[in-house]
Amino acid sequence: MKKVFKVFSMLFVLLTVLGVGILSAQTPQPAPQKKPLTLTNILVALGSQKIQDMDEKNRILIEAVIDRGVTFAVTPEIEDELKRAGASDILINTIKMKTQVSQPVNPQPTPAPQPQTDYATFEKRADSYVQRGRYELAIPLYDQAITLSPRTSSLYVKRGFALFNTQDYDLALADYNKAIELNPKDASAFFYRAQLHEKSGNLEEALEDYQKAVELDSNNEQAKNALKNLTARLPRPTPSPPQNQVASTGTTPPVQPPVQPSVTQPKVEPKNEPKSEPKNEVAKNQPKDEPKKVEPKPEPKPEPKNEVAKNQPKDEPKKVEPKPEPKPEPKPEPKPEPKNEVAKNQPSNPKPQVTEEQINSIIDSDLSDVIIGVGQITSSDIVRxxxxxYPQVAQKAGIGGQVKVEVTWDEQGKVISAKAVEGHSLLRGPCEDAAKRSEFKPRTIEGKPVKARGFIVFNFSR
Incomplete structure (x- = not known):
């Protein structure tokens, strides 16, 4: 009996173990959680060269942000960095919305703020050098201040003023443009940019900036005086007086005709009377022969038309009515239906197209294959x-203006390529050569240098 009991107990243990194993195998295991995206992931993906189309990269990142979420909040500085890297407004708004949803669900302890040097200390030191006329010493201090506070428009105005006095007009113009972009109501930025345009010979642009500066700050006496002096220098339009004279001479001739017909009427009447009599005589002679031919022609024509019209509706409406009715009805009905079906299927197609392989391929790209976009190049990006x-041929021909050059540099700051995308053809070559011989500051991601791409604007005064 003991042996039988042991056998049954062993079988029971084996059955229980097998049952537990089967149940554990059938229970679904939770899918591995996907890691949310960091700011570095998005910047690397935007700079990845595995996909050249920036719209396609934005579309993939939008799907990835919706699916995975993000680990950071969008500050004005981060938003500016994302825009310069090529992020679309839809992607930035998606990140903001995902941040607002994910923050209360996964609260994370905020690190204690670390003490850092205030940008005002560098600004004050730079201002002191500007007051003493040491602009070359003020520029690097403004660079440090802008690094700490890149959204302060007044810093770009002050650095642009220092660059203007060191005759770095192209970089000064870039700083003034950036200041106006950050604060479109900064009257000083328009005023100093107007001075730069006037110095470069772009008088029309200078006039517009002076007018804008006075409009924003009516107490700016310097802008008012500069505007008066510039308007006095510009030639005034003269086509208006001859146009008025021509208009006045053009109105006089139509006034004279009513006077002339009153004088010529008695002379014309006797002349017309004898001429009209033979016309009437001919008219009397013509209807004797013609009306017989003319009258029967119009009379039988309308009559058969009416008779045919009466006969046609009896036979034709039966043929005409069924023909248009079946043709338009079947044609529009089948056409909109497939179009609607395709429209319904189209929005569902883009979602499955974005796979995990596509997301991981650009997010986990090797940094050697990444080119970070920096937008417009400023003095803080330039080493040399x-x-x-300025070609003499262009000078003699009066050719000038701005030339925009797109520049790409490597991890050491050496220029890889430079291509002019805007500007006169005679000025593009010298600008490309100058950009290739320049040197820029390397960009880094998590302390590692990467390639970068931006554009610089050269200004030629006529």
Whole structure:
């Protein structure tokens, strides 16, 4: 009996173990959680060269942000960095919405703020150098202040003023443009940019900026005086007086005709009377022969038309009515239906197209294959800038203006490529050569240098 009991107990243990194993195998295991995206992931993906189309990269990142979420909040500085890297407004708004949803669900302890040097200390030191006329010493201090506070528009105005006095007009113009972009109501930025345009010979642009500066700050006497002096220098339009004279001479001739017909009427009447009599005589002679031919022609024509019209509706409406009715009805009905079906299927197609492989391929790209976008190049991005040569042919022809050059540099700051995308053809070559011989500051991601791409604007005064 003991042996039988042991056998049954062993079988019971084996059955229980097998049952537990089967149940554990059938129970679904939770899917592995996907890691949310960091700011570095998004910047690397935007700079990845595995996909050249920036719209396609934005579309993939939008799907990835919706699916995975993000680990950071969008500050004005981060938003500016994302825009310069090529992020679309839809992607930025998606990140903001995902941040607002994910913050209360996964609260994370905020690190204690670390003490850092205030940008005002660098600004004050730079201002003191500007007051003493040491602009070359003030520029690097403004660079440090802008690094700490990149959204302060007044810092770009002050650095642009220092660059203007060191005759770095291209970089000064870039700083003034950036200041106006950050604060479109900054009258000082328009005023100093107007001075730069006037110095470069772009008088029309200078006039517009002076007018804007006076409009924003009516107490700016310097802007008012500069506006008066510039308007006095510009030639006034003269086509208005001859147009008025021509209009006045054009109105006089139509006044004379009513006077002339009153005088010529008695002379014309006797002349017309004898001429009208033979016309009437001919008219009397013509209807004798013609009306017989003319009258029967119009009379039988309308009559058969009416008779045919009466006969046609009896036979034709039966043929005409069924023909248009079946043709338009079947044609529009089948056409909108497939279009609607395709429209219903279209929005569902883009979602499955974005796979995890596509997301991981650009997020986990090797940094050697990444080119970070920096937007417009400013003095804080430049180590050494070579000025382009103004061709004599262009000078003699009065050719000038701005030339926009797109520049790409490597991890050491050496220029890889430079291509002019805007500007006159005679000025593009010298600008490309100057950009290739320039040197820029390397960009880094998590302390590692990467390639970068931006554009610089050269200004030629006529």
């Amino acid at each position: 800038l070579v000025r382009p040569v």
